[in-house]
Amino acid sequence: MGEHARTYERSLADPDGFWLRAAELIDWVDSPSRALDDTNAPFYKWFPDGRLNTCANALDRHVDNGLGERTALIWDSAMVPAKKTFTYRELRDEVARVAGALTTLGVGKGDRVIVYMPMIPEAVMTMLACARIGAVHSVVFGGFAPKELAARIEDARPTVVVAASCGLEPTRVVAYQPILDEALAMSGHQPDHTLMLQRETLRADLGRGYLDWDDVVPGAKPVEPVPVSATDPLYILYTSGTTGKPKGVLRDNGGHAVALAWSMGAVYDIHAGDVFWTVSDVGWVVGHSYIVYAPLLVGATTVVYEGKPVGTPDAGALWRIVQEYGVKTIFTAPTAIRAIKKVDPKAAELAKYDVGSLASLFLAGERLDPETYQWASAALGVPVTDHWWQTETGWPIAANPRGLEPMPTKPGSATVPVPGWDVRVVDAEGRRLEPGQEGEIVIRLPLPPGALQTLWEDDERFVDSYLSRYSGHYHTGDSGYFDEDGYLFVMGRTDDVINVAGHRLSTGAIEAALATHPAVAECAVIGIPDSLKGSVPFGLVVLKAGAAPDHDELRAELIAAVRRDVGPVAAFREAAIVPALPKTRSGKILRRTMRGIADGRDESVPPTIEDASVLDALVPILRDRTLEEPRQHTSR
Numbered sequence: 001m002g003e004h005a006r007t008y009e010r011s012l013a014d015p016d017g018f019w020l021r022a023a024e025l026i027d028w029v030d031s032p033s034r035a036l037d038d039t040n041a042p043f044y045k046w047f048p049d050g051r052l053n054t055c056a057n058a059l060d061r062h063v064d065n066g067l068g069e070r071t072a073l074i075w076d077s078a079m080v081p082a083k084k085t086f087t088y089r090e091l092r093d094e095v096a097r098v099a100g101a102l103t104t105l106g107v108g109k110g111d112r113v114i115v116y117m118p119m120i121p122e123a124v125m126t127m128l129a130c131a132r133i134g135a136v137h138s139v140v141f142g143g144f145a146p147k148e149l150a151a152r153i154e155d156a157r158p159t160v161v162v163a164a165s166c167g168l169e170p171t172r173v174v175a176y177q178p179i180l181d182e183a184l185a186m187s188g189h190q191p192d193h194t195l196m197l198q199r200e201t202l203r204a205d206l207g208r209g210y211l212d213w214d215d216v217v218p219g220a221k222p223v224e225p226v227p228v229s230a231t232d233p234l235y236i237l238y239t240s241g242t243t244g245k246p247k248g249v250l251r252d253n254g255g256h257a258v259a260l261a262w263s264m265g266a267v268y269d270i271h272a273g274d275v276f277w278t279v280s281d282v283g284w285v286v287g288h289s290y291i292v293y294a295p296l297l298v299g300a301t302t303v304v305y306e307g308k309p310v311g312t313p314d315a316g317a318l319w320r321i322v323q324e325y326g327v328k329t330i331f332t333a334p335t336a337i338r339a340i341k342k343v344d345p346k347a348a349e350l351a352k353y354d355v356g357s358l359a360s361l362f363l364a365g366e367r368l369d370p371e372t373y374q375w376a377s378a379a380l381g382v383p384v385t386d387h388w389w390q391t392e393t394g395w396p397i398a399a400n401p402r403g404l405e406p407m408p409t410k411p412g413s414a415t416v417p418v419p420g421w422d423v424r425v426v427d428a429e430g431r432r433l434e435p436g437q438e439g440e441i442v443i444r445l446p447l448p449p450g451a452l453q454t455l456w457e458d459d460e461r462f463v464d465s466y467l468s469r470y471s472g473h474y475h476t477g478d479s480g481y482f483d484e485d486g487y488l489f490v491m492g493r494t495d496d497v498i499n500v501a502g503h504r505l506s507t508g509a510i511e512a513a514l515a516t517h518p519a520v521a522e523c524a525v526i527g528i529p530d531s532l533k534g535s536v537p538f539g540l541v542v543l544k545a546g547a548a549p550d551h552d553e554l555r556a557e558l559i560a561a562v563r564r565d566v567g568p569v570a571a572f573r574e575a576a577i578v579p580a581l582p583k584t585r586s587g588k589i590l591r592r593t594m595r596g597i598a599d600g601r602d603e604s605v606p607p608t609i610e611d612a613s614v615l616d617a618l619v620p621i622l623r624d625r626t627l628e629e630p631r632q633h634t635s636r
């Protein structure tokens, strides 16, 4: 039995002992006497009597251990352009001041802080400052529309919103203040204060109740870390569900710190002093876990990159940074590699740099297609690791556990379940399937430390969304299968969540935006394959009786509606006018069947279909995906 199999078995046979040992990776104010508390199952708690501070573990303890002069954070903006590094001591001092500023603004333990900032060091500092004082941060990705930001403000009810004046995209400067103003105007909740960091590229007009970061933070009195219970919340991160209303994934302090610290060694083989670079955004879970918390918890150096893998300025951007900072491991989404491959198929840019420090590439966020895997492996000559996880899980469920035991790779597979995750593939009735048989991927409870505790102020939705379908199991929403060797192949979502360039989106939210168009009677959105972004949303709209809009205008208006209500990140560009939508007799739109047809699969027609001819009429449109002439106008 190999190291992975042994560790995996131990983690499931004795979770308490296993995670209590892993908890030694963390400095506790009060060490936990036990790991798992199942008294309130399925609301499991980890390290119930432990007390700690996550920020102290990420910063102070390294300074106290004599590593204060080690680089903690490298900021590299290809957009400004600019570069800056912070030692552990410098980062601790900055964070302590931000924490002091937040305290002065009335933020205390348990209060929420919305962080609406691009990829700048101050975003990381604000997150850590919240952790320092026991406040709960909720970071909102810059590519969302005001309505999405408003939904998060309303749900989290922050005491303070911390924002920056702009984000920098290759095609434009994104002014954050108008977006925030609009969001606040829509929200039923108003924060006590809004703190704005002014960026020189575009300064905000602070005459309307905003506080200037420079007036508040530099002079603030640094504060010490506040001990919190391991089970106290660290952050809320909203993610797309099947409805338009985002789900507020709630993460604790203790389980999160233990799981992330453990994963850095076991999965990523990253240790104190290594340089680890996650090419993502702090607005996503990948950014929370592997830009901010995990690298700092283990005393590594994290790279915070503002830019894209291509076009800022070229397809050598990643390789320049590897050379410049001696990056050991890159973690990004397959779409980033596809973007590089498209622009630089022969990897000519790569040849210009010395990337000898690079030991491995990790990819997640969407399925890693074997072609991209092969290209990256050949170009880089280092192990390329596909691994699978979700906002909810917080860290990898399946991976090639490089730090425990590197295993042979099978392209198309995320390799094996990571210790702690009891992964099963089941049929619709919850029966375990044989190797090779595809079904729903579920995880037997309890989930390991680091996984979501519940949804913010919505235990009922937590149970309904994840735990009610298969008793005693967490329903991942992904389908897949195990092969004979126990390798897991993740095939895709079984619900209405889509992944666009590694960004998770709800088709329901896009549909809601399309439905606001006055000519639209009803609509459906599905994810269709895209050679760069993995998948992109495709809208099928049924027009109201009598509506006969110009198609180009309609398309432009639909695109504008999605940008307005969901945001540019939805990358909504394609729609077709269709006579009717295929439905079951109970009225459920057959999105999954349409998705399969668009994917080029031979989908069997569900026996419950109301009218099979409706689906037949859509086959050429789904295969061809062009804005069709309406054959008839249907009002429903």
Ligand code: COA
Pocket: 118, 141, 142, 143, 144, 167, 169, 170, 171, 174, 279, 280, 281, 284, 286, 308, 309, 310, 332, 333, 335, 336, 339, 364, 365, 500, 501, 502, 503, 532, 567, 568, 569, 570, 571
């Ligand atoms: N703030 C504001 N707007 C943003 C944004 C942000 N933080 N991030 C993206 N957008 C906008 C983009 O400017 C673009 O707008 P446009 O339609 O006006 O051009 C739109 O949202 C779509 O963005 P994106 O999907 O990122 O496409 P892109 O063409 O700009 O870049 C990639 C494509 C593949 C290079 C890019 O998606 C990428 O690097 N992805 C991989 C890494 C990653 O972040 N993964 C996420 C989770 S691991």
Ligand code: AMP
Pocket: 239, 285, 363, 364, 365, 366, 367, 368, 386, 387, 388, 389, 390, 391, 392, 414, 476, 477, 478, 490, 491, 492, 493, 499, 502, 503, 504
């Ligand atoms: P997010 O919550 O944004 O991290 O998105 C999670 C979803 O992304 C998962 O449920 C999967 O559908 C998809 N995903 C993430 N990683 C992988 C992977 N390695 N292979 C296949 N799908 C993945």
